[in-house]
Amino acid sequence: MQFVRINGVSLHYRYRPRAGRPTIVFVNSLGTDMRIWNAVARQLSDDYACVFYDKRGHGLSELGEAPHRIETHAADLAGLLNHLGVAGAVICGLSIGGVIAQCLYGTHPHVIEGLVLCDTASRIGTAEMWNGRIRAALSDGIASFADGVMEKWFTPDFHEKRGDELAGYRTMLTRQEPAGYAAACAAIRDADYRTTAAAIRVPTLCVVGDRDGSTPPELVEGLARSIPGARFEIIAGAGHIPCVEKPDRLAALIREFMTDDMQRRRA
Known part of the structure; x- marks a missing residue:
């Protein structure tokens, strides 16, 4: 395992360099750690340098002083x-x-050559929703709403046919420290990049599962429309975590993006 102290917290990361190859950095979702990318990594890490890490307050990374903002995570x-x-x-x-x-991209654009934005938006949810989630996490525990989260993360087919994996990912969520989860909820609640998306000037791929219950396809398509030249792709048979549910399809889209969109930019 690899750790480094950044901005006062110990971050857990994994880096697989590949000399002369492009680098892909994977950033995980709320209530998960970098293991959600394992199946995608197996298909891409031979051809690309890959960075995985647990954002602060998640996985094996320290939380540090909370609350914090999305800008803290970006730093x-x-x-x-x-x-x-x-x-x-x-x-x-x-x-x-x-x-x-x-x-x-807004704070350190020089480090970014391209963006793959999965099941996300420039603004996610409402303050009321996030405040309710924070209260529940800190008072009743994450397990009190974990089943509802699983319904958004994964399709009914996943629930029916991949029950052992479902139990594992539910455990990943419920073992998350409530303070770290709540701090990330507050950061999402206060983040709004709807007015800045149009300024993105790097190749961008926006991807969403067709059964995503957290950031549905129309929301992610709206993000793609707001970014000049962005591609929009829907992954059939996936919920909010396509890197777990449909890793082959997501890896193929990323590879296509790296070989087509990114190479055109370098040409």
């Missing part, structure tokens, strides 16, 4: 990339990870 990621000597990368962010990627 953490910028610091990690600087530590690794990664000067330019494609940032692939899921849900809050996609919000962090949008923020990073």
Whole structure:
């Protein structure tokens, strides 16, 4: 395991360099850790340098002083990339990870060569919704709403046919520290990049599962429409976490993006 202290917190990360190959940085969603990318990584890490990390307050990374903002997460990621000597990368962010990627483009555009925004938006949910989630996490525990989250993360087919995996991902969620989960909820609640998406000037792919119950296809399509030249793709048979439910399809879309969209930019 690899750890580094960035902005006062110890961040857990994994870096697989590939000399002369483009770098993809994977940013996980709320209530998960970097293991959600494992199946995608198996298909891409031979051909691309890959960075995975647990954002602060998640997985094995420290929370630090809370509350904090999406800008805090973006500064953490910028610091990690600087530590690794990664000067330019494609940032692939899921849900809050996609919000962090949008923020990073605004604060450190020089480190970004492209964006893959998965099941995310420029603004997610309402203050009332997030405040309710924060109260529940801190008072009743994450397990009190975990089943509802699973319904948004995964399709009915996943629930029916992949019950052992479902139990594992539910455990990943419920073992999350409530303070870290609540701090990330507050950061999402206060984030709004609807007025800045039009300023993005790097190749961008927006992807969503057709059964996503957290950021539905029409919301993600709206994000794609707001970013000049962005591609929009729907993954059939996937909920909010396509890197778990349909990793082959997501990996194929990322590879296509890297070989077509990114190469056209470099030409």
